[in-house]
Amino acid sequence: MRMVNGVGIDVGTSNCTVAVVIDGAALAIPPFSSTAITAALAFAQTPDDPAKLAPSFVGVAEQGDWLVGLAAARQRVNRSAHTATGMKRLLGRAWTDAGVQDVAGSFCSTPSAGADGSACIDVGGIPRDPASLAELLFAEILRNTRALVEPFPEQCVLTVSPGFGEASIQALRSASQRAGWDVLDVMSEPEAAVVAYAIERGEVDGKETVAVVNVGAGTTHASFVEVQHARVEVTASEGEPFLGADELDTSFADWLLVQSNDDRGLAGVADRSARQRLRLAAQECRHALSRGEASTISLPFLMADARGQPVHVDQRVSREALERLAASWSERVLGVGARLRARMPGVQISRVLGLGGAIQMPLLARGIASVFAASVDDRFVRSPGVAKGAALRCAALRGKAPR
Numbered sequence: 001m002r003m004v005n006g007v008g009i010d011v012g013t014s015n016c017t018v019a020v021v022i023d024g025a026a027l028a029i030p031p032f033s034s035t036a037i038t039a040a041l042a043f044a045q046t047p048d049d050p051a052k053l054a055p056s057f058v059g060v061a062e063q064g065d066w067l068v069g070l071a072a073a074r075q076r077v078n079r080s081a082h083t084a085t086g087m088k089r090l091l092g093r094a095w096t097d098a099g100v101q102d103v104a105g106s107f108c109s110t111p112s113a114g115a116d117g118s119a120c121i122d123v124g125g126i127p128r129d130p131a132s133l134a135e136l137l138f139a140e141i142l143r144n145t146r147a148l149v150e151p152f153p154e155q156c157v158l159t160v161s162p163g164f165g166e167a168s169i170q171a172l173r174s175a176s177q178r179a180g181w182d183v184l185d186v187m188s189e190p191e192a193a194v195v196a197y198a199i200e201r202g203e204v205d206g207k208e209t210v211a212v213v214n215v216g217a218g219t220t221h222a223s224f225v226e227v228q229h230a231r232v233e234v235t236a237s238e239g240e241p242f243l244g245a246d247e248l249d250t251s252f253a254d255w256l257l258v259q260s261n262d263d264r265g266l267a268g269v270a271d272r273s274a275r276q277r278l279r280l281a282a283q284e285c286r287h288a289l290s291r292g293e294a295s296t297i298s299l300p301f302l303m304a305d306a307r308g309q310p311v312h313v314d315q316r317v318s319r320e321a322l323e324r325l326a327a328s329w330s331e332r333v334l335g336v337g338a339r340l341r342a343r344m345p346g347v348q349i350s351r352v353l354g355l356g357g358a359i360q361m362p363l364l365a366r367g368i369a370s371v372f373a374a375s376v377d378d379r380f381v382r383s384p385g386v387a388k389g390a391a392l393r394c395a396a397l398r399g400k401a402p403r
């Protein structure tokens with residue numbers, strides 16, 4: 001019988017990944033059954049399949065059932081008021097937190113103040129505690145892991161961004177525990193990534209320092225992580241918990257509206273479905289511009305403008321135009337790495353490990369390479385390296401570390 005020795009869970013602002021240590025190796029599994037690949041052991045053949053990245057969405061379906069993952073993400077346009085994502089950004093935060101206020105416009109269904117002043121998300125008009133929404137993600141991960149792998153100890157290690165405060169860590173931990181997990185540890189994302197990297201790299205003599213840079217949907221952080229044999233230690237971190245590619249999508253959508261003769265800006269558009277369609281189109285276009293030099297957005301009759309006239313978004317966008325538009329955003333993002341470098345200028349780094357989907361933007365890859373004077377190693381960018389490192393830590397804590 002194949003034995004699972006550890007589970008690692010990385011709940012991101014927009015995506016979740018889960019890894020298990022099985023037969024001594026860390027492998028990714030699909031987090032939710034809605035993304036499941038039917039054959040129980042299919043994950044063993046394709047450990048880094050992008051299908052193992054699942055949207056951190058929960059929502060209420062028309063019939064009143066809760067939906068998790070892809071099923072919830074699919075209704076973000078048509079039932080946006082019943083669909084929540086970005087819980088990670090609000091966990092353990094007060095509604096009046098300046099960062100929460102800054103990003104409030106980026107959510108699918110609207111954030112609001114809970115009765116106790118905490119930051120909540122309205123789902124179907126009811127303010128929901130982000131931890132209770134995260135609990136639904138954890139419950140589905142537990143159900144799905146049980147279905148895919150047995151026997152299974154139901155213990156896990158979670159990951160958080162560096163700088164995640166104590167209240168946020170506690171909220172994440174208890175959401176997971178209420179869902180039925182026994183949480184053995186909560187570790188930082190860069191540390192987890194380097195644990196997985198150290199296993200991949202194998203035994204080497206001496207000490208090395210890896211710079212780890214994450215630009216995800218909702219957070220940006222940069223860390224120096226020291227690795228010597230199996231010992232991994234974060235020696236310094238800088239981060240912005242309310243700065244991610246979601247912020248660029250907001251300014252890109254605002255720009256697209258101006259190009260389409262509508263100067264209300266995304267926040268001024270009352271039609272939620274239109275807002276979501278525009279955000280999605282902006283995001284897809286941004287992804288296409290990571291690969292190609294130009295892309296087209298076409299959303300005819302997107303909505304009515306303030307005078308009741310139809311707004312048509314029909315734009316050909318070049319990578320150059322996106323990069324101009326992204327200049328101040330990328331300056332903030334790259335500033336995080338620059339602050340880290342400036343704090344410890346003498347540190348010799350062996351490589352720059354990139355995490356987070358947005359690192360695929362050539363503008364960022366170039367900028368990060370210039371800050372650290374080394375090109376970005378992107379082996380973990382779209383792969384569950386962070387979850388794998390957490391799964392390996394979980395196995396080690398259970399006394400089942402792979403050799």
Ligand SMILES: Nc1ncnc2c1ncn2[C@@H]1O[C@H](COP(=O)(O)OP(=O)(O)OP(=O)(O)O)[C@@H](O)[C@H]1O
Pocket residue numbers: 011012013014015016088214215216217218219220244245246283286287288290355356357358359360361
């Ligand atoms: N090809 C691409 N080019 C540019 N950006 C991309 C690409 N693919 C994905 N992204 C962006 O990466 C982000 C998602 O990355 P990731 O899954 O690493 O974030 P996350 O873990 O959910 O968030 P965080 O780590 O900030 O909490 C999204 O904003 C998405 O638009």
Ligand SMILES: [Mg+2]
Pocket residue numbers: 011012013216356
């Ligand atoms: Mg992430």
